[in-house]
Amino acid sequence: MVMEGMKPSLKTYSTLMVAFGNCSDTETVMGLLKEMEHLGLRPDTYTFTICIRVLGRAGKINEAYDVFKRMEKEGCEPNVITYTVLIGALCEAGNVDEAFHTLDVMKKKGISPNLLTYNTLIGGLSRESRLNEALKLFNKMKSSNVMPNAVTHSFLISGLAKFNGVDEAIDFYYDHVGRDFSPVPHMYGPLIDGLCKLGRHEEAMLLFEEMAEYGCKPNIVIFNILINGFGKIGDVELRVNCLKNGMVEQAVVVYEELQSKGFEPNVSTYNALIRTYSLSGNPDRAYAIYEKMIVEGCNPE
Numbered sequence: 001m002v003m004e005g006m007k008p009s010l011k012t013y014s015t016l017m018v019a020f021g022n023c024s025d026t027e028t029v030m031g032l033l034k035e036m037e038h039l040g041l042r043p044d045t046y047t048f049t050i051c052i053r054v055l056g057r058a059g060k061i062n063e064a065y066d067v068f069k070r071m072e073k074e075g076c077e078p079n080v081i082t083y084t085v086l087i088g089a090l091c092e093a094g095n096v097d098e099a100f101h102t103l104d105v106m107k108k109k110g111i112s113p114n115l116l117t118y119n120t121l122i123g124g125l126s127r128e129s130r131l132n133e134a135l136k137l138f139n140k141m142k143s144s145n146v147m148p149n150a151v152t153h154s155f156l157i158s159g160l161a162k163f164n165g166v167d168e169a170i171d172f173y174y175d176h177v178g179r180d181f182s183p184v185p186h187m188y189g190p191l192i193d194g195l196c197k198l199g200r201h202e203e204a205m206l207l208f209e210e211m212a213e214y215g216c217k218p219n220i221v222i223f224n225i226l227i228n229g230f231g232k233i234g235d236v237e238l239r240v241n242c243l244k245n246g247m248v249e250q251a252v253v254v255y256e257e258l259q260s261k262g263f264e265p266n267v268s269t270y271n272a273l274i275r276t277y278s279l280s281g282n283p284d285r286a287y288a289i290y291e292k293m294i295v296e297g298c299n300p301e
Contacts, residue, residue, distance in 0.1 A: 021054035056089025091124025126159030166194030196229025
């Protein structure tokens with residue numbers, strides 16, 4: 001467009017920057033920023049925020065900070081979205097303390113955190129196993145009249161299941177499900193996986209069945225967790241008990257339900273099934289699954 005004598009608008013450049021940003025092409029995004037300025041177009045808050053998001057996702061925190069500082073220097077005021085994007089980049093990089101410092105700066109400028117800001121920080125704390133702080137922030141957001149959503153609860157459930165134990169995560173889930181949020185599929189993954197790893201397969205299946213009661217459709221990840229959980233029995237004594245109780249067969253039932261719902265098995269599904277049949281003393285079925293895997297064009301690991 002520029003070569004043909006047409007001057008693109010700020011909106012056009014912003015759209016292009018988003019597109020290249022989605023491809024993680026930071027070089028082109030920053031090149032577009034320079035090009036638009038060369039043409040006399042002044043970047044606005046939205047444009048600068050795009051740059052910060054793209055650089056942050058690429059792990060280029062220092063460059064993201066440089067863009068942020070430049071905004072303020074040029075009199076382009078960051079908004080709550082800009083601050084939240086920067087906070088997200090810091091959390092992804094493991095700099096949660098710096099993310100909270102940025103939150104303090106934001107508040108001092110009279111900008112209140114929104115739901116996305118709180119979710120970003122709670123997610124960052126949960127991933128760093130700082131669950132006590134995450135729960136305190138969870139209570140603080142409610143006292144600030146920012147109501148948590150399914151994403152907020154998912155972060156906390158995942159963190160609790162991973163670092164504090166699945167029972168604490170389940171307690172938190174039942175304290176809030178149905179009343180404070182409607183469940184989403186990925187919320188169940190850490191709970192079902194944690195129960196399976198502890199050999200509590202019946203409880204895992206109860207949670208799986210409970211998903212339907214809330215109108216929550218399981219995804220391929222949930223099915224794979226169940227198939228793997230029922231089929232991967234490493235301890236010999238436990239394996240015998242599971243075979244007697246039909247738990248390996250239950251993995252096959254889950255697989256059949258997966259197919260009936262129109263899900264295509266992936267490599268994790270096939271590997272779990274092959275392991276399941278091998279453990280149950282059925283090598284012919286294991287090989288049949290392997291052959292089907294090849295025919296379907298799913299390369300074994």
